[in-house]
Amino acid sequence: MKYDVVIIGGGPGGSTVGCFLKKYTPHLKVAIYERERFPRDHVGESQLPAVSYILDEMGCWDKVEAAGFPIKIGATFRWGTTDDLWFFNFLPTEFEEAPRPARFEGQRRSTALQVDRARYDDILLRHAEELGVEVSEETAVTKVNRDGDRVTGLELKDGTLIDSKWYVDATGHVGLLRRAMGVEIEIPTGLQNVAFWDYWQNAEWAETIGRSGTRVQVMSLGYGWIWFIPIGPTRTSVGLVTPADHFKKSGLKPEEMYRQALAEEPRIAALLERAESEGKFQGTKDWSFVAKRQCGENWFLAGESSGFADPILAAGLTITHTAAREVAFSILEIERGEIDGAWIRESYERRLEKRIRNHIRFADYWYSANAQFSELKEFTQQIAKDNGLKMTPEESWRWLAQGGFIDEDLYIGNGGIDINGIRDFAEFLYGGTPETLFAKNNVFRLNLVGAKPYDRAVYTEGRVEKVPCYLRDNRMLPLQGAFYFWMEVLSRDTRLPGIMKMWNMIREHHREDPNFDREIAAQMTSAMEALILDGWVEASYDPALPLMPVSFRHTHHMRVQKK
């Protein structure tokens, strides 16, 4: 039987591709082959808010919300320069208790979920099935046949041959099609860790916010860190991450090291005092990597088969869902034949690779700064040295900024954290908050030298559209939203008094809008800061001119605070 698209793997990546293909082009013949029978456990439970938008667009927010997974408000850390706890919240204000199941609106647009993957992956796969995807479980794909860069078919365990126009590798870390197509991977970091975990019944929740809100707990030890993620009212995922080298040298068995770590960390030990392990202990290598190609003539990689960033940022599912959505839209757009397929493929590859690399960069920044790793000093110093990362707030900030803060989706930040949140993290990681370049300068000039006009890919409602932007050294300047606003302003006046005059006119225009300062002003100041850090605006100080008023500076989205 000939399919339009065959997806290997029915995890979140595979289901997301399938759902979007069927949502926007219901007549397509789409199949998912999954080697396991769902529900099945899977590591990777703590999400970021961006995932919820995709679930909503897939049409399965209500189903996921009905499962009652804990709401993730943020994270609590023992990490960095101090062993005191500190935390951050996705919301700029306190979380308000509200009945569940809730619609995808209000504060729920800024929070995330901590999902039990056995249930979550099953909900998504069943949703794909309801939309008309043919789902075969306990059906492993054993071989990928190819002719050059073209996939010519798949083979199942029983010898059945599967024929399709398009193929998607959503096999997670297995990377079945990636390997078969000879795609190499790059490991752009010294972060080579192992992870051990188990599920626990009846652990105390470290924090209960409202009835079902909580924060993920990230607790450092001298030789690694522990995640503590409630994924249901009584079920909690608890894992340990430690460098592979350290584990090897310890001479301990995986479970011995895991148990020892849980007993040593006082907060975790207390939370687990009356809990029972489910006896599902598992381990894996979690080495960050990025595939050197993400697609070919009739195939795409989606999800973890295309790359992986250390779980410290809890970004895996966000990258997976985002890329899987883009894969579906790319296939649909290439099939329409109205836009150059090479540009569609190139756009997908460039933005996915940049996303994964930036997450890996952020993880390096995060690990290098952890003074709590008392037994891993050489390891963290080596990561910093390999990267040329200096340990002061200003220099480490500049190093992080090299990856670029302006995301092609117009998001301003890295690793799912906005730029202001990341700056605030520096206080706990590097012992000081880097100065805002927008605040300490007062002359701002656009710098487009060497920038090339380019078409940015915008993925909306099943389509990939070309939207003009500038590109320079893999940094992108979108000509939209806050970025466009600043380009317009700076083309009229480069000096702060003139800029503030234009700004105040806008503010006056929005004076009835209660969210102006919190939402729009915060977005505008973040955009300007990112424009400076990404090199699109040159900032300088003229002593004859005033600096920006203090009231304008403190508009933060996320909150990073001491306990």
Ligand SMILES: Cc1cc2nc3c(=O)[nH]c(=O)nc-3n(C[C@H](O)[C@H](O)[C@H](O)COP(=O)(O)OP(=O)(O)OC[C@H]3O[C@@H](n4cnc5c(N)ncnc54)[C@H](O)[C@@H]3O)c2cc1C
């Ligand atoms: C230790 C660790 C901790 C993590 N923590 C987090 C976290 O807190 N937050 C987060 O967002 N992410 C986390 N992640 C990442 C997250 O697990 C992945 O991003 C996510 O599971 C990727 O989804 P996927 O659909 O690409 O792959 P998977 O979820 O792995 O799904 C792949 C599917 O393909 C199937 N398959 C494989 N081979 C075949 C075959 N030959 N034939 C048919 N089917 C096949 C598998 O059975 C599986 O169901 C973590 C990862 C690790 C390793």
